Amino acid sequence: MFGDLAVLLSTVGVAPSTHATYAAAWKLWVEWRTVAVRKSVYLDEARGEEVLASELAKYMAYLFFCRGNKMSTIAGKLVAVKYYHKRIGVDLPMKHHFFRAVKAGLARESTLHTESRMRRPISWTILRSGIRTAAAWGEGGRVLWLGLAVSYFFMCRPSEIFAYGNGKIHKEFGITRGNVAFWKGEQQLLTPALWRCADRVEVLFEASKSNHDEAVVSRVKTCPGLAAFDWEWNGTGEVPRGMVGVGGFEVLLELMCCFPQLDAMAPITAYPSGQVWKVWTCAQSSSALRDLVAGQGLKPEEYAPHSGRIGGATRLGAMGLSSWAIQQQGRWKSSAFQSYLRANLDDVQKASFALASDAAGKGIQPGQKTRWQGGRLGAR
Incomplete structure (x- = not known):
């Protein structure tokens, strides 16, 4: 059901090359929500921003610690989650202070254990x-x-x-x-x-x-x-x-x-x-x-x-x-x-x-x- 809905929603608003990326990220979210935490796929705005921010923070921590994703990869997957929620009229609190604090903490942890691969600019x-x-x-x-x-x-x-x-x-x-x-x-x-x-x-x-x-x-x-x-x-x-x-x-x-x-x-x-x-x-x-x-x-x-x-x-x-x-x-x-x-x-x-x-x-x-x-x- 949710897979079909994802395909339907992904046909509007983004370039075709983005569809597959968003769909893959959404599939992972669906799997985590239904199998790992056994909760509904879509977050309910009626539960309040603090609850939604907490759920998003848990998912972010799961991607970081359990799947070993980099912060840039996590950010892309969260964009996809936000995109599909936006399609049904749910605005996720990505700017909530708790969510941002957890994100900043994970970023600091990532910096401590990641070797810099900054490319130098040519002239x-x-x-x-x-x-x-x-x-x-x-x-x-x-x-x-x-x-x-x-x-x-x-x-x-x-x-x-x-x-x-x-x-x-x-x-x-x-x-x-x-x-x-x-x-x-x-x-x-x-x-x-x-x-x-x-x-x-x-x-x-x-x-x-x-x-x-x-x-x-x-x-x-x-x-x-x-x-x-x-x-x-x-x-x-x-x-x-x-x-x-x-x-x-x-x-x-x-x-x-x-x-x-x-x-x-x-x-x-x-x-x-x-x-x-x-x-x-x-x-x-x-x-x-x-x-x-x-x-x-x-x-x-x-x-x-x-x-x-x-x-x-x-x-x-x-x-x-x-x-x-x-x-x-x-x-x-x-x-x-x-x-x-x-x-x-x-x-x-x-x-x-x-x-x-x-x-x-x-x-x-x-x-x-x-x-x-x-x-x-x-x-x-």
Whole structure:
């Protein structure tokens, strides 16, 4: 009964990719309520907030101590429980003082026994220096390097840029060539021959962790840098000329121009391999990124594809952008990104120094001439 109801309720309000996640979390809740504690599946608001908060705290403790779940995993499962209760008109007291106190206590306990796996943010200097390594990878390597650069400038999640192990991108989150539009004034430039005349590029993120409504998109716009992007990918490992003015516009333009014959449904990190087209995967991008940083004397285990996303946020923080602006441009659901900034003060200081000394401030940085807005799919 409850399983059927869960399926029915999960068909409204969230993206299809979220249905399975919520359903799995709900199934665990149903099992715990009916088998372990032998109580009704749905909590009754009539019993009062204190009782409901106590029941939620017990479930949270069960997940932590009995199932060994991390706090981030527990938070996701509680969101699913709240979601299904909300569907029948029950508002769970997630902000109740008792529930929050238990949650804080478990978080402290988790910190004591968990080794930190904080990824370090990459910088544009690291990416630029890595061209020497990526140049040896051929045309596919060019696509991969540009994909890493796009993830840095647009603060993309790995699942938005790269494919999973099966070679397929996420059906909601993954960015295709059709999600990228070049504009000049009010006119969209549809052919690759005209893209270099554009005065801005728009990227539509149709869904993300912060947006489960398929009809709503985040639109990121960025303008050309202050200098032309004179790309010379000749396999020699030489740093291209004109790199001072490189920004999100330039790297995305070059990525789109790599194989303009691809259609709108093709992932932006697709590349030819023999007689077939492939897409760079998250695992491959992680390995490649670690090769880049290892070649510069850095510890590769401290970097992953997510390093591009937090690297862009770190640079924006060093530039003095507000937390709200960083959260909006990076499409973060919460202020969780701030932990990266607080935990990487050295990188923020280095970024500040680089901004002050890099070509007399002529280099365009992540977020410069960039603005974020929300909109309906298809709206410009």
